[in-house]
Amino acid sequence: MCRRFDSVPGHHLKKFKRRSIQVNNLTRHLRLSKINPSDYALLDASRILQEKPTSIMGKLFSPFRLRDLTFRNRIFVSPMCQYSSQDGFATDWHLVHLGSRAVGGAALVMVEATAVSPEGRISPGDLGIWSDDHVTKLSQIAQFIKDQGAAPGIQLAHAGRKGSTAAPWEKQDFLSRSEGGWETFAPSSIAFDKKYAAPTEMTLTQIAKVEDDFQKAIQRSLAAGFQVIELHMAHGYLLNEFLSPVTNRRTDQFGGDFSGRTRLPLKIARSARDLWPQELPVFLRISATDWVERGWDLPQSIEFSKELKKIGIDLVDCSSGGIIPNAKIPMGPGFQVPFADTIRRESEIATGAVGDITEPQQAEEILRRDQADAVFIGREFLRNPYWPIQAAQELNFNLNWPKQYERAKPQT
16 A cells, blocks of 8 residues: 555544444444445444453464465555665565565565556656566565465556655655656546646547556566455556546546446456456455545445456455545544445455554454454554564464574463
8 A cells, every 4th residue: 555544643542432432322223335434434443442352362363265375364464655666676675575574474465556557656666567577576576475475466556647756755746757757647637636737638548558558467467476466446546536536527438427437447357357367366455435525435335346246356455545635534443444344245245454453453353253354454564574473472373483583482
């Protein structure tokens, strides 16, 4: 994930506690699709605050099988941009960054949003897979992850109107061409905000090129040895821009109603499933809601996920937001879990929960209550590459350590 939310401040947690009583009696009777988006996180927070911890542990570390691939547990490393590439090439930074999370016990290590074309990058430092030359280093990374017992995955992406930006630490937003930026493209010529240039509205030829770029990227991902691909359709990037009525004002077959706005994303999802080996899973990340009136919302995400299941997509990674810069998002621990829960039940498809999941007990409870099939963890893995080892200790699970580290394992 390249756009993440900061940890929830203490005053928000107090707000959740105050309001949890108000929503406690509603959680069993109200469908989330009928509730104001600002209450989604509050509903889940009320459950966590009022439930006692379970005494039966182990769901977090139970194996999880999709098609012919079995994950050793249900802890997945969320894709997180490193902004550390040149011309799209992976480096030793990526090898060590991703490899250490595999050593640390994660079941799936997902490579960051990897651009399918140069103009599909968020920043000049983004990872890329638009050239066969990119495959060599990616292959080394994928193999190392496998050697540690984890599954290597890669997220394939196009930034759309949110491309041509500087790395976050450079304290600058949009890059002009003279500053090393490039022309950006989107379904409609609507700028992300006043700091960004308006993107070029895509022609049918350019839309066809994006389809082709994704297809080639999928084939290169397979050549590199990845076992999972994830299509990035969240956080306000190109395919999310096609889905959302906020950013898609087209009047042709790729705009308008739900069918038109989902046409390109579904075509790319269908190509992915056709091109990827049948024995290996395909994931897809969505923003379950734009957090804005008359935008993309949970009911549409449910219907979209039903279509994805028909295609053969194996898991929906349920995030939210990113389509506009100042959406009012009720952030808090596990604030996006209700999306994974609802889509899992209503669309009958496997889901991953993501967003401010930091504590082992929290992750265990999400899975124990069948709100998701796996948890994607992002920033907590930046803080602690060995989070699964810590989680196993807290949950009294005997996790196998790398043999090189076994002499440091606490004796029980």
